[in-house]
Amino acid sequence: MANAVQAHESVAQADAHAPHAHIDHDTNTGISNTKLGMWLFLASECLLFGGLITTYLLYKHPLEGPTPKEIFDIPFTSTSSFVLLMSSLTMVLAVSAIERGDHQRLRIWLGATALLGATFISGQIYEFTVFVREGLGFTTSRFSSAFYTLTGFHGVHVTVGIIMLMSLVLLSLRGKLPEHRSETVEIIGLYWHFVDVVWIFIFAVVYLIP
């Protein structure tokens, strides 16, 4: 690959500049500290979302106010779930773009991921406003509190992810994301996929299971 030869030169140069730690991992596990740290964090997040989902399952039958069955708009949520799912694809494509040294595509795919994420969030905000209009306020019932807290927590995670993706795009535009730092993209990708995976769970357990 012609591309690769070129990449070698600049990578060597990059390492001469911001050295040694990036040449090889120099760690006992062979995994970089950042990646190991991110996986540990994600493992810990399993217990966070697990607790919120448990709370929801415990409280999903309200004593008063609208029930899940009455209020959920499955076709709408299915669409936004699909959007979030596809953002995972654009995310992995962004990672492979930077590993190839293709900065243009990196930015396109990162931007697409952020856009899909933003679409999902807009959908969620719309969904919340509709629910509130239909009489499901945050304090209405045990179901409403649990539902808004769980999905809201997930929404905050997505938002944080979008901010990180946009920051990556800006960094890349300013030339601060050379391919020897491709792991940064990969790790933010891990976070992004995890948020997606949590939604896969929520979509099935909260929305679809009657």
Add this chain to the structure above:
Amino acid sequence: MAITSHDPIPTSQLDGAVKDYSRDKVYVLTALFLGVLTVVEVLTYAFPDFPAWSGNLVIAVLMILMAIKFFTVVYIFMHLRFDKPILSWIFWAGLGLAAGVYFVVMCTFRIFWPGSHG
């Protein structure tokens, strides 16, 4: 530019680099697969009386579909499959622990028993 004292450093040794980029194709196919599963999930809602998922069977069907989607993303998109096993161990530790303790909590609340709500 001339590289004098050191051999070039192959990209494959750099953080996160993959050796062959044909994985893009894998990613697209995976996304298609996930899309199809999502369609099946939604179908259980659209056609609740279809015999494959009628009645309480739908819970099992949805949980299985969800699990397949979940681990497809984790193992392909988050490339646990291609990564060092210790990462899988760590993730499984968190996931398994969460599943275990929260399942027990739900059991003590008897939420899987019929008529326990209200």
Add this chain to the structure above:
Amino acid sequence: MAIIEAPAPDQLALPSGEVDTEFKPAGVFTRPKSGSTGWKSWLTTVDHKKIGIMYGATALVFLLIGGFEAILIRVQLWSPRGTLLSANTYNQVFTMHGTTMVFLVVMPIGAAFANYLMPLQIGARDVAYPRINGYSYWMYLFGGIFLNTSWLLGGGADGGWFNYAPNNGILYSPSHGIDFWNMGLLITGIASLAGAVNLIVTVLNMRAPGMSLMRMPIFTWMTLVTQFLLLFAIPVLTVAQVLLMMDRTFGANFFNVAKGANPLLWEHLFWIFGHPEVYLMILPAFGLVSDMLPVFARKPIFGYPFIVFSGVAIGFMGWGVWAHHMFVSGIGPISVTAFSLTTMFIAVPTGVKILNWTATMWGGKLRFTAPMLFSIGLVTMFTIGGLSGVTHSVAPADTQQTDTYYIVAHFHYVLFGGAFFGFIGGFYFYWPKVFGYMLNEKLGKANFWLMLLGFNLTFAPMHILGLQGMSRRIYTYDAGYGFDLWNKVATIGAFILASSVFLFIFNIFYSRSKAKSLPPVGADPWDARTIEWMIPSPTPEYNFDPIPTITRVDDFWYRKYGETTDGKLVRIAETDDVVQKRSDGKHIHLPSPSYWPIVSAFGMPIIGYGLIFNLWLCLIGGIIVVGGLYGWALEPADDPDAAHDDHDPADHGSDDGSAAAAITEGADAGDVATEKEPETVG
């Protein structure tokens, strides 16, 4: 500053034709210089040793606060119908006592030892993410201060350290105390979680050549287990606290019984966190004792793999016993039986440890120094606490013991008699390594006996009081129940205990003033076994130079001693010949200090106050946090212009990739395979 004036390195061409521009520090936040001294260097430090010392010092201050609260409790209970505290104040005092001791004293002392010692024990330069390490400390400090400011802003939390629902609701606790408790612990929780990720990565990734997992000192092992427990336990507490915050601040219904909520949810979530929590408080002390006993018995630890795996087993099984705190809550006979059984089983790995410590001492040449006395104190006192703990696993008995002073006696025996004795022993043991002078041995022994006496006088009578039926968390009692005598004994004991803590603090200052007239302690004052004793005391900033290659457990010991064929110990090298000499460390690249950890941590308590008093404050706090994190993310982890001699700025711009070679030149080729640079990404 020189950092700005340094010549800009050549810009870097990327294949896409872009350039990698150099980071320009912004205005007041010019990057602090590495290796500087003075108070500023403490604010910006990323050095795991300084952070460890700060953790320890802060925890001792909180110990005095929590101890003062304990004394208030004991004075109130000195006689029937005590009048020192009102019922309301008493509730706040015991709640804050428990919260302070658990979250701001015992856990942080564990973190102090983990931060200071663990990188030394594995031969690392620093932790994996030095800046996150600083962030953890500041979050802990600010969270602790935030929690204690509740005293000035309407009173402390008053629901007990576990704040059961629905008592923690706005209806039963209308003051802001529980909000402070909730937010304060969320902040320290973030600190613990970040610390957990950090320390686990450090242990897994940054060990010296040859330091396989099964060659690590026990303390490092226990740190690993502890941090895994934190990693998984903290989010569960976070969930509970988020639900509580939603209830109290935004009117949600998680614990609102009127809307069908189940208050048991809080108990479950709290104890799923809370039981691993008690193990993660005790395991660091177990680790310290497992490293101290072999030194003073002059024998290797008995059954190294057993002691390691029993620690791991405690870590695992600690997740399966939480409901034994809830036997009287009506969780049903099946749950009670199951959790009774798991609770009985968890005594097994703990018993294995006790056996191993006893067997380590058996037949050894024991030296009864202060650290040794405290270690033996842990083994004995913890055994008493462990045995009373097993009685809780018998559900019918537990039903009688729940919420009585018997429980109070039990957990003080394991936490004070266990964890705290181990920590004080650890202080005596590691003081020369950290500060370069020994704590006075005579005072140390007096300290031990006084503490042992005071401790047992305080807490042993509580077993009797509890079985007589005296409830915990009740601000007074009537005469005629037979509680008078033992309460008086306990109060006297509490004062003796307090004086022993003051004796320890006095010893610090006394020994420091005497140290100048004594010869320097040298690297290895105790004739110790693990590699942290190989480096000069106090520890140089760069830790090891060169990083040693490890060949077995207790590597340092076997550099000094060998064994004859009939198993006799013989000295093979003088200590002075095997310890490292202090070098100028100029060729060693250390992580650079940074302002951003303290800045972004500072925003968190402001968000906390905002959630309690005025949501606009949250915005200000949020801007500080986010701004801090951006400054942090944009700042390179390593300051490329930080001074280290044979790595001069010209290297940075060179295109021949020689920087990596330059960094290893200073290393002693005989001892070290490859000089490891910490990968500093935090």
